[in-house]
Amino acid sequence: MKIPQPKLLYVFYTINQTVALYIKNQLLKKKIFLLLLIAVVVAYGYNSINHKYKSEHKPKGDVSKTDEKAKEALTFCRKNNFNQDFCILIDMSIHSGLNRFFVYDFKQNKITRQMLVGHGCCNYPWSQTWSKDDPTFSNKDGSHCSSLGKYKIGQRAWSDWGINVKYVLHGLEETNSNAQSRYIVFHSWEKVSDKEVYPNGTPEGWGCPTISNANMKIIDPILKGSAQPVLMWIYQ
Template sequence: MKKPIILLLCVLLLATIAYYLYNTVYTTDSPVHINKALKKEEPENVTTKTLLSKAKTAKQFVKKNKYNEQVCFLIDMKIRSGAERFFVYDLKADTVITSGVVTHGRCNERWLVGRKYGNEPGCGCTSLGKYKIGNAYNGRFGLAYKLHGLESSNNKAFERFVVLHAHECVPEEEVWSEICQSDGCPTVSPGFLQHLKKIINTSRQPVLLWIYES
């Protein structure tokens, strides 16, 4: 009678050990775990703190320069490209209205690892700084908006043909992988551009777009 009981206890013990080992390996090596770890690199409180700081400066800028004082566009290049890092910000309510995925420049490399910035014609890089969103036109990628760089770090954007436009390679929702890269243009998804279009086209004053690295 003792042998079956001992055997049963041994089976239960082995099953418990196997279950523990399986879960340890799964939660350590699975993509789900890796994705959660990536998300922790961009804690919401840090992003919110940065947005509030940038919005404070943006409020002063738009008021002084007679830009749209209700809304502005903020792009944080420190956030990974697969995450939503293009923020449509309500300056009156101090809140994010909506957000989307946006590319960064590859600096003429086949695939840029990390971040590099530039302002010279032909560099293919993202230029940090404040921009005035200019006139709309239909170009190579359909609807696009001309961008006028307002700082020494991006004052050649118009000359470089850096514009706000959409491309199908940019996902409508955030993904855990990196997304496509541009030649310096802040490129968004087709659906997100339609949201931006409504804001830009109905604004009586220029809309501020600010690309920064927090």
């Protein structure tokens, strides 16, 4: 049976429209896929460049400032019969993701070891890094802040944290006189990294200076081997 010409034309038109719509949809899908692929590549490239830029432009602590503090520290140690071979200096003006805990050798007049150290979170959440570049300090009990000033590193004792070693800290100035009543001690913490983490920060506790477990295994024998009290000076 012969199909009337108008109907035949309509069938061809419908087929053409369907094919055209299919092709259009396929092209649209390819275009969307291509745009998404470009977006992913651009985002990945930006993150890589940004990470590389931050790594290459990582700030450094002011070593000259540390040298100046070391001179003052040595004068203090001589006057108060503290260990005159070395001291511990902590510069809180440095970003917490950078090394700011320094073992300073008085004999060699230089930093011999440096590492990350955590500070107190104050009113921010515990174990976060919200004040990584702008810490607050307080001597008030319950503040959960670190306290600036000179400390005598005292008795070695058992700790529930890190490698189970802590050192009692005796505050020697008005700014840290409540250290013992606040239970501020020097200990390690598994949340602290062995290496710099900038631009990230070091997790913040309740006011104690905290270093990594691996680094405490280095510092502990040094402190145990000292016949005289060792100075820890936290400053900004």
